[in-house]
Amino acid sequence: xxxxxxxxxxxxxxxxxxxxxxxxxxxxxxxxxxxxxxxxxxxxxxxxxxxxxxxxxxxxxxxxxxxxxxxxxxxxxxxxxxxxxxxxxxxxxxxxxxxxxxxxxxxxxxxxxxxxxxxxxxxxxxxxxxxxxxxxxxxxxxxxxxxxxxxxxxxxxxxxxxxxxxxxxxxxxxxxxxxxx
Amino acid sequence: xxxxxxxxxxxxxxxxxxxxxxxxxxxxxxxxxxxxxxxxxxxxxxxxxxxxxxxxxxxxxxxxxxxxxxxxxxxxxxxxxxxxxxxxxxxxxxxxxxxxxxxxxxxxxxxxxxxxxxxxxxxxxxxxxxxxxxxxxxxxxxxxxxxxxxxxxxxx
Numbered sequence: 001x002x003x004x005x006x007x008x009x010x011x012x013x014x015x016x017x018x019x020x021x022x023x024x025x026x027x028x029x030x031x032x033x034x035x036x037x038x039x040x041x042x043x044x045x046x047x048x049x050x051x052x053x054x055x056x057x058x059x060x061x062x063x064x065x066x067x068x069x070x071x072x073x074x075x076x077x078x079x080x081x082x083x084x085x086x087x088x089x090x091x092x093x094x095x096x097x098x099x100x101x102x103x104x105x106x107x108x109x110x111x112x113x114x115x116x117x118x119x120x121x122x123x124x125x126x127x128x129x130x131x132x133x134x135x136x137x138x139x140x141x142x143x144x145x146x147x148x149x150x151x152x153x154x155x156x157x158x159x160x161x162x163x164x165x166x167x168x169x170x171x172x173x174x175x176x177x178x179x180x181x
Numbered sequence: 182x183x184x185x186x187x188x189x190x191x192x193x194x195x196x197x198x199x200x201x202x203x204x205x206x207x208x209x210x211x212x213x214x215x216x217x218x219x220x221x222x223x224x225x226x227x228x229x230x231x232x233x234x235x236x237x238x239x240x241x242x243x244x245x246x247x248x249x250x251x252x253x254x255x256x257x258x259x260x261x262x263x264x265x266x267x268x269x270x271x272x273x274x275x276x277x278x279x280x281x282x283x284x285x286x287x288x289x290x291x292x293x294x295x296x297x298x299x300x301x302x303x304x305x306x307x308x309x310x311x312x313x314x315x316x317x318x319x320x321x322x323x324x325x326x327x328x329x330x331x332x333x334x335x336x337x
Contacts (some may be wrong), residue, residue: 050223054215058231063317066238070325137286138298139220147225148301148309152284155304156269159312163266166316169323177255178319 006046013039024082030068037061051143191245201243209236216310220302226310233310234317246325253318261315269308272300 016036023029037060044053133145147155170176209232216229241249276288286300 051225051228054224054228055231058228058235062235063231063238063321066235066242067321067324070321074324074327136297137301138296139301141220141222141225143223144220144225144301144305148305149286149297152273152286152301152304155309156273156284159269159309160266162312162316163262166262166319169320173323173327175323175326178258179250179253179255179322181255 002046006043009039009043009046013043022084024080024085026072026077027069030065030072033068034061034065037064191247193245194243197243201239205236205239208232208239212236212314216306219305220298226305226308227313230310230313231317234314234321237318238321241321241325246322250322250325253322258315258319258322261311262319263315265308265311265315269304269312272303272308 013036016032016039019032020029020036023032037056041053041057041061044050044056129142129146129150133142133149134140137145137149139145139149166178170178212229212232214229215224215232216226219225219229237249237253273284276285277283279288279292281288284300284304286297289295289300290297
């Protein structure tokens with residue numbers, strides 16, 4: 001059952017990715033790209049990474065799509081009768097080569113959940129967090145314990161990067177306020 | 182002075198307005214739930230803040246960017262983004278004042294008997310969530326308004 005689900009999801013994500021690259025009309029591409037993000041969010045949830053799935057759904061499918069639509073409304077949308085983008089041969093060759101390398105390396109990956117998976121290469125570290133997160137920090141979600149507790153300094157850096165992105169946009173657009181005084 | 186002439190790109194739609202009117206309270210509640218409950222269940226303040234921010238974006242898409250921009254004061258956006266960064270920094274610096282490390286949450290328990298957990302909650306709820314929510318809203322409205330080169334030259 002779950003294998004069928006994963007297969008259908010994989011086909012959907014792949015189709016959405018190809019459609020994003022192939023369609024000519026920008027508005028169509030943005031909508032298909034949002035569908036791709038939503039498919040990826042389901043994939044992360046299926047792979048038992050709900051935190052990543054929520055981020056992908058909120059930022060990837062939600063906010064990014066809105067910002068792209070907004071940019072489209074602010075700029076010119078090319079009117080076209082062509083359904084598909086014309087094929088750029090050098091780009092296809094480069095991407096094809098990359099695809100061959102990536103598919104060839106797939107066989108080297110351990111199966112999801114396998115004992116020799118990367119996550120278990122360093123069992124002392126992973127097991128330490130799983131065993132001690134609650135006693136050390138008092139929160140039940142080990143992801144939060146790592147993000148806000150053990151690796152709080154990294155999260156501080158990320159928070160400042162997000163804040164700086166807002167300020168940088170103000171500077172680039174030569175404005176002093178986000179909305180109105 | 183309003184130089185952006187794109188307000189005509191807004192089309193009123195009964196379907197979108199009704200949908201957003203029904204969905205927005207639930208989306209906002211879910212965002213708040215993820216933020217305040219992120220310590221014990223999947224999710225967290227980054228996701229929660231993003232959903233809180235996108236609720237405002239949703240309202241702007243349904244009811245028009247211009248009226249929403251008038252409703253959402255710049256003060257609110259700045260208070261969220263800058264206030265969140267300040268809270269995160271201050272919570273991190275307090276242990277340093279007493280000779281401990283930056284963001285050393287166990288310090289609060291040793292010094293004042295405040296559970297370590299509240300240090301994590303403070304930077305998640307008071308720091309990350311407001312920053313993400315504020316910046317998501319701010320980015321949207323500042324891009325919607327576009328560059329204002331003309332306005333600057335007029336001020337000179």
